Amino acid sequence: MMSQEEKKIEEQIKDSLPYADQVDWEEVYQRVIYRYSTPHGVQHIKEELERLEDRGELIVHHIKPHNQPVEYQTINGQPKKIPTTRLWHHKSCGQCGHIPGYPTSVFWIMNKLETDYVDEPHQTSCTGWNYHASGASNPVALAGVFARNFWRSYEIDYYPLIHCGTSFGHYKEIRNMLVLHKEIREKLRPIMRKLDMDIVVPEEIVHYSEWMFVKSKEAARERKYDLSSVKAAVHTPCHVYKLVPDDTIYDPSVFQGRRPAAPTGTVINMGAKIVDYSTWWDCCGFGFRHILTEREFTRSFALFKKVIPAVEEGHADVFVTSDTGCVTTLDKSQWAGKAHGLNYNLPVLSDAQFVAMAMGADPYMIGQIHWHATNVEGFLRGIGVPVNEYKEKFNQYLQDLKEGKAESKYLYKPHRKIDYYLTLPDRVQWLKGGK
Amino acid sequence: MSQLKLPPITDDPRFLDMSYEEQGAVEEERRNLDSLPVEERKIAIDYWNEVKSDFRFNEYLRGCLNCGVCTSACPAAKFYDFGPREMIQYMMRDEADKIYEFVNKKVWACVQCYTCSMRCPFNNEIAGLIMVLREYAVKMGLKSAKEILAPYRRILYVVMTTGNQVTPNMIQPETFPDWGPQAVEEATNMDLYRKAVPVDLLQRSDIGWHASLQTAVELMTIMIESGVLDSIKNVDQDLYDMIMDIYDERSQQLREIKEKYEKGELNEDELPDSWLDL
Numbered sequence: 280m281m282s283q284e285e286k287k288i289e290e291q292i293k294d295s296l297p298y299a300d301q302v303d304w305e306e307v308y309q310r311v312i313y314r315y316s317t318p319h320g321v322q323h324i325k326e327e328l329e330r331l332e333d334r335g336e337l338i339v340h341h342i343k344p345h346n347q348p349v350e351y352q353t354i355n356g357q358p359k360k361i362p363t364t365r366l367w368h369h370k371s372c373g374q375c376g377h378i379p380g381y382p383t384s385v386f387w388i389m390n391k392l393e394t395d396y397v398d399e400p401h402q403t404s405c406t407g408w409n410y411h412a413s414g415a416s417n418p419v420a421l422a423g424v425f426a427r428n429f430w431r432s433y434e435i436d437y438y439p440l441i442h443c444g445t446s447f448g449h450y451k452e453i454r455n456m457l458v459l460h461k462e463i464r465e466k467l468r469p470i471m472r473k474l475d476m477d478i479v480v481p482e483e484i485v486h487y488s489e490w491m492f493v494k495s496k497e498a499a500r501e502r503k504y505d506l507s508s509v510k511a512a513v514h515t516p517c518h519v520y521k522l523v524p525d526d527t528i529y530d531p532s533v534f535q536g537r538r539p540a541a542p543t544g545t546v547i548n549m550g551a552k553i554v555d556y557s558t559w560w561d562c563c564g565f566g567f568r569h570i571l572t573e574r575e576f577t578r579s580f581a582l583f584k585k586v587i588p589a590v591e592e593g594h595a596d597v598f599v600t601s602d603t604g605c606v607t608t609l610d611k612s613q614w615a616g617k618a619h620g621l622n623y624n625l626p627v628l629s630d631a632q633f634v635a636m637a638m639g640a641d642p643y644m645i646g647q648i649h650w651h652a653t654n655v656e657g658f659l660r661g662i663g664v665p666v667n668e669y670k671e672k673f674n675q676y677l678q679d680l681k682e683g684k685a686e687s688k689y690l691y692k693p694h695r696k697i698d699y700y701l702t703l704p705d706r707v708q709w710l711k712g713g714k
Numbered sequence: 715m716s717q718l719k720l721p722p723i724t725d726d727p728r729f730l731d732m733s734y735e736e737q738g739a740v741e742e743e744r745r746n747l748d749s750l751p752v753e754e755r756k757i758a759i760d761y762w763n764e765v766k767s768d769f770r771f772n773e774y775l776r777g778c779l780n781c782g783v784c785t786s787a788c789p790a791a792k793f794y795d796f797g798p799r800e801m802i803q804y805m806m807r808d809e810a811d812k813i814y815e816f817v818n819k820k821v822w823a824c825v826q827c828y829t830c831s832m833r834c835p836f837n838n839e840i841a842g843l844i845m846v847l848r849e850y851a852v853k854m855g856l857k858s859a860k861e862i863l864a865p866y867r868r869i870l871y872v873v874m875t876t877g878n879q880v881t882p883n884m885i886q887p888e889t890f891p892d893w894g895p896q897a898v899e900e901a902t903n904m905d906l907y908r909k910a911v912p913v914d915l916l917q918r919s920d921i922g923w924h925a926s927l928q929t930a931v932e933l934m935t936i937m938i939e940s941g942v943l944d945s946i947k948n949v950d951q952d953l954y955d956m957i958m959d960i961y962d963e964r965s966q967q968l969r970e971i972k973e974k975y976e977k978g979e980l981n982e983d984e985l986p987d988s989w990l991d992l
Contacts, residue, residue, distance in 0.1 A: 414848030566825035614894030
């Protein structure tokens, strides 16, 4: 029963807010948070995520003790958990397609640091590249791709680690949308049911470069070459820290915590010098559709706004970055500059390749540097890598493969034929148990 | 000396607005829609109403100081006749005609770096608004979307049917000569180079990594059920037909293989190494 006092309060509310009964206060609350916080206030999103989990509206893939998480800070001082093992690789289509040494370096480092992981054929692209390039998608489809991929990692209890910067930024945004918008969840649920799945949202969306930064001191202990004379310019990928900006880790050791921790912190921890340049914050020029069908823009931007400042202002020996599009753009856009006498040829590497090769990974078998257009070989020679020996060995391997004298070598056990067709429940047991 | 005759000043804020061809007070309903060809006026209004009714619109558009910080940091603005400030101003003033003109060309210049969004003092999600504009341009089959996506259709085809956006063999010497001699060498010996990548999923040249058949069919199902294919139909009917045919074929193959596997009747030796070779 309502007390006299409570009734009075109710009446006063009705007097002062005559439309109170018709207002969806949940929506007002969300809009207030949305407007007066950073664009997608992650603290609010996480609170909402917990509430939705309690109500059974979605499944949260939690980071568990067996993922051995460590905690870092985001730009607002909020903690972010980074799982360090038992990881599910959410690969990048552009890395796998055009910079294969990028994912292979990640796998190699994980093998070296004895990290438990699963890489499987049951993942799709995030479709973010396509979306940002063409607009040929919609929120429900994007959320569907998100939930399907994360369902696959959830069902085998390996925590998703996202390789691509765009996938990372894009998934952060999709998570926020799924959490804040019931109508998206309602449209998505029947689609997921059709696939025998439910809506899964990971507790944290984690980029591999964050993992790499967290593990970089451990990696540095295994370093084979001295990097103290290396001057590295870093390009932090836009979608890593400009899309949902308050969900990226920062660290006091990196520009006093005023620029994202990764990949700059990784390069510092590996012992190289960071050189600054005035356009550090600028885009690389990838542009999604531009890199494919309007490259005159991409080439000019990458060269004039990134490579030239890095070399002329910072005197960089190498460009290190942590995303698919940025490695591709910065690496492939330099050659055409020769036509105008702009012969910079600044080597471009992902942080994973940079770390792996400093730890002694084979530059061809693992680093796959022959896919790069810039002078990576020259850079490696400079730090003391016996490039010619590795090259000779690799060329022999290619020849043997061609003539059928050698079998392909693998970083982890190849999948069964049936895994290329069906997604079977025993797949991890088989992969890990060797059945 | 004769007195200089100045035009009368009105209290309409659009007076002397250089974005308008017609200066002075114009009735709300008319705006400058009359600058568009008659057949496009309705499309422009319908398009703008669709965009405004999207759930993201109010969240992403919060206000504007007209400070231009977004445009000063914009990579596309340095090379194209494009600027996010212009777009936000049209949106703030509810200018259906200007938005329509903007979408017909300029909106495709944006490189989606989100620098504008991060810098905006009003916290507008500017790059997100651009995506909303592009999304509806495709959904409503606007001319600009058709033109801009024509050279991009192969990518759309790959992402919709294989579960993967790029293929290594899309780098052909005649289409990517600007990537240098290294890319030409790779393109010439692509199969061999891929075989030397030490991960089995990465050893084909016609797919970035090899997704499973079930995964590819699941992705196609999501795309169809969520209406993406309906949007594609509006810009490229042939592509739509092709993707739907492939979906029928692949889901049929998946059903058969699954059924046989569950009954224990599947002879794996009869299957090719990859479903892409089925």
